[in-house]
Structure formats: C-alpha cells, structure tokens
Amino acid sequence: MSNERLDNLREQLDDVNLKLLDLINERAKLAQEIGEVKSRSGQKRFDPVRERKMLDLIAENNEGPFETSTLQHLFKQIFKASLELQEDDNQKALLV
Amino acid sequence: MSNERLDNLREQLDDVNLKLLDLINERAKLAQEIGEVKSRSGQKRFDPVRERKMLDLIAENNEGPFETSTLQHLFKQIFKASLELQEDDNQKALLV
Numbered sequence: 655m656s657n658e659r660l661d662n663l664r665e666q667l668d669d670v671n672l673k674l675l676d677l678i679n680e681r682a683k684l685a686q687e688i689g690e691v692k693s694r695s696g697q698k699r700f701d702p703v704r705e706r707k708m709l710d711l712i713a714e715n716n717e718g719p720f721e722t723s724t725l726q727h728l729f730k731q732i733f734k735a736s737l738e739l740q741e742d743d744n745q746k747a748l749l750v
Numbered sequence: 751m752s753n754e755r756l757d758n759l760r761e762q763l764d765d766v767n768l769k770l771l772d773l774i775n776e777r778a779k780l781a782q783e784i785g786e787v788k789s790r791s792g793q794k795r796f797d798p799v800r801e802r803k804m805l806d807l808i809a810e811n812n813e814g815p816f817e818t819s820t821l822q823h824l825f826k827q828i829f830k831a832s833l834e835l836q837e838d839d840n841q842k843a844l845l846v
Binding site: 667679687704708717718720724725738 | 755763764811814820821827828834
C-alpha cells in the first residue's frame with residue numbers, strides 16, 4: 655500500500671519536474687530576448703536593481719513550505735545561468 | 751519603443767518567476783509527503799538511483815535553450831533544498 659502511494663507521489667513529482675523544466679527554459683528564452691533588446695540599446699545585461707526587484711517579488715509571494723532565503727538562493731542560481739546564456743549568445747554573435 | 755518592449759518582456763518574466771515559485775513550492779510539498787511515507791516504512795530519504803532517474807528525465811525532455819548540464823545543476827540545487835527541508839521536518843518531529 656505504501657509503495658503504491660510512493661509510486662503515485664513520484665509520478666506527480668516527475669510531472670512537476672517536467673513543468674519546471676519547461677518553465678525554466680521559457681524563462682531563458684525571455685531572458686535572451688531581454689538581453690537582445692538591451693544590447694541593441696547599449697544597456698548592460700546585468701541589472702542589480704532589477705534583480706533585487708525580482709527577489710522581492712519572490713519574498714512577497716512565497717507561501718512556503720520553502721523559506722524565502724532558500725527560494726531566493728535557487729532563483730539567484732537561475733538568474734546566473736540566464737546571464738551566462740546571454741553571454742554565450744554574445745560570444746556567438748561576435749564570432750559570426 | 752524599445753523601452754516599451756523591455757517593460758513587456760519584464761512583465762512576462764515576472765509572471766514566469768511567480769509560476770516557478772508556485773511549482774517549486776508544490777514540488778517541496780510532494781517531496782515532504784514522499785519523505786513521510788519513506789520515514790514510516792524505514793527507508794532512507796536520499797535515494798541516488800531515483801535522483802539519477804529524475805536527472806535522466808530532464809535530459810530526455812530538454813528542448814533548450816539551456817544546456818542539459820546547466821539544467822541538471824539547477825535541479826540538483828532544488829533536490830538538495832528539498833532534502834534539507836525534509837531534514838528540518840525530521841528535526842521538528844523529534845522535538846515534539
């Protein structure tokens with residue numbers, strides 16, 4: 655009985671993992687677009703004020719069970735990866 | 751014009767951030783439930799074989815733009831945070 659329950663919970667977890675995967679990649683595409691717009695207007699890609707605002711939005715909307723500090727740490731990792739992706743795009747553009 | 755486009759993209763990004771927040775917390779609740787079921791049947795909470803399967807599922811379903819290695823790194827951080835959350839629950843249970 656408990657194994658059946660475990661299998662069912664794991665199926666739900668896999669489903670959430672795949673939704674997270676799609677959303678993280680969707681986020682990356684938006685960050686790439688933002689990077690292109692900023693690049694065309696000569697703005698720097700990393701904007702600490704904007705990053706702070708995004709982290710504040712997470713704090714305001716967190717209903718748990720994760721602590722806000724844990725979530726902000728995870729989001730910072732996602733922001734960092736997005737920024738690195740934009741830098742890769744820049745490198746590729748320079749090589750063309 | 752480009753500022754209007756930037757504002758629009760940022761609104762979309764905030765929307766995706768909030769969806770990610772909800773999904774990460776939804777995932778945490780499922781991980782807590784799994785932890786409880788495993789705890790009741792005397793199983794260890796960390797299961798490297800299961801973690802490998804979840805990472806493989808990410809690899810199989812990744813359509814980019816993020817590299818699979820980047821996504822797996824991000825998911826490992828989420829797994830780690832979930833495990834720490836389960837350990838906190840365990841501590842609390844011991845203190846009751």
